[in-house]
Amino acid sequence: MAPNGRTMTTAKDPDAPFWRRKAMKEMTREEWESLCDGCGRCCLNKLQEEGTDRTYYTDVSCKLLDGQSCRCSDYENRSAKVKDCVTLTTRNINRIVWLPPTCAYRLIADGKDLYWWHPLVSGDPDTVHQAGVSVRGKVGASEIDVPDRDLEDHIVSWPLKWPKGAKEKASPSKKV
Ligand code: SF4
Ligand code: SF4
Numbered sequence: 471m472a473p474n475g476r477t478m479t480t481a482k483d484p485d486a487p488f489w490r491r492k493a494m495k496e497m498t499r500e501e502w503e504s505l506c507d508g509c510g511r512c513c514l515n516k517l518q519e520e521g522t523d524r525t526y527y528t529d530v531s532c533k534l535l536d537g538q539s540c541r542c543s544d545y546e547n548r549s550a551k552v553k554d555c556v557t558l559t560t561r562n563i564n565r566i567v568w569l570p571p572t573c574a575y576r577l578i579a580d581g582k583d584l585y586w587w588h589p590l591v592s593g594d595p596d597t598v599h600q601a602g603v604s605v606r607g608k609v610g611a612s613e614i615d616v617p618d619r620d621l622e623d624h625i626v627s628w629p630l631k632w633p634k635g636a637k638e639k640a641s642p643s644k645k646v
Contacts, residue, residue, distance in 0.1 A: 471642050475599075479571060486590060487590065489505065489574075489578055489583075489584060489590065490500075490583065494560045494575075494578060494579065495560045495562065501561055502504055503576055504576045504589075504591070505578065505586075506574065506575070507572070507573075507574050507584075507588050507590075507603065507604075508539075508540055508541055508589065508595060508598055508600045508604065509540060509572060509573070509604040509605065510531070510535055510537075510540030510541065510604055510605040510606075510609075511570040511572070511573070511576045511599050511603075511604075511629045512556075512568075512569060512570065512573065513531055513532045513534075513542065513605075514527050514528060514529065514530065514531055514532070514535075514605065514609070514629055515528045515530040515531070515532070515613055515616075515621055515623055515624075516528065516568055517622065517625065520610075523532060523567055523571060524566035525567065527568075527625070527626055527627070527628075527629035528610075528621050528624035528625055528626060529609055529610035529611070529624050529626045530551060530609075530610060530611050530612070530613050530616045530621060530624045531605070531609045531611070531612050531613065531633050532555070532612075532613060533552070533613050533614050534548060534551060534555075535605075535609070535611075535612075537605065537606065537609040538606060540604040540605050540606050541600070542599075552561055558575050560622070563575055563576075563579045564579055564614060570629050570630060571602050571630065571631070571632060572585075572632060572636065574588060576589075577594060582603040585601075585636060585637065585639075586636075586638065586639065586640045586641045587600065587601035587602075587603060587636060587641070592641075597641070600641075601635065601636045601641075602633035602634070602635070602636065603633055603636055605629075608626075608628065610626075611624065
C-alpha cells in the first residue's frame with residue numbers, strides 16, 4: 471500500500487468505475503480521454519536540466535492553453551500546431567517522468583485511485599479548479615510573450631506539488 475493509503479484494489483467488481491476495473495490498455499478512447507482532469511499543468515513550459523532527467527516547470531503556458539478553462543483551445547489540431555505537444559498513450563505513460571503527481575494518468579499508471587476533485591468522481595468539471603489543482607489563476611504568461619532565454623526566470627515548483635486538501639479522501643467542505 472502507498473503511504474497515502476490510496477492504492478487501488480484490483481478487484482474486478484463489475485459495478486466499479488472503468489478506471490478501477492480496466493487496465494489502461496483496455497480502456498476505450500473515450501474513457502482514456504476522460505481520464506484527463508483538465509488541470510492544464512502539463513501544458514506549462516518545462517525546462518530540462520542538461521545531463522539529467524530533472525525537469526523544472528515554469529508558469530509560462532503553451533500558446534494554445536486557455537488559462538481560464540485550463541483546456542487546450544485547439545485540441546484536435548494540437549499536434550500539428552505545437553510540435554512538442556506530447557500525446558499520452560499506454561506505451562509512453564510510464565516513460566514520461568515530468569507528469570505532475572496529481573495527473574490522473576500518472577495516478578492510474580501507478581496503481582492509485584482518483585481523488586474527490588477529479589471530474590469523473592465529482593461529476594463536476596469545476597472541482598479540479600476548486601481544489602486548486604488546475605492552473606487557473608496561476609499562469610504567469612503565455613509562451614508567445616516570453617522568449618526562451620527568459621524561461622528560467624519563470625521557474626515555479628507548485629506544478630510538481632499537491633495543493634493543500636487535494637489528497638483528502640473527500641472534499642474538505644463536505645466533511646461532517
Ligand atoms: S496533467 Fe494530466 S490530468 Fe492534467 S491536463 Fe495534463 S494530462 Fe490532463
Ligand atoms: S497544444 Fe494544447 S494540449 Fe498540447 S501542450 Fe499546448 S495547450 Fe496543451
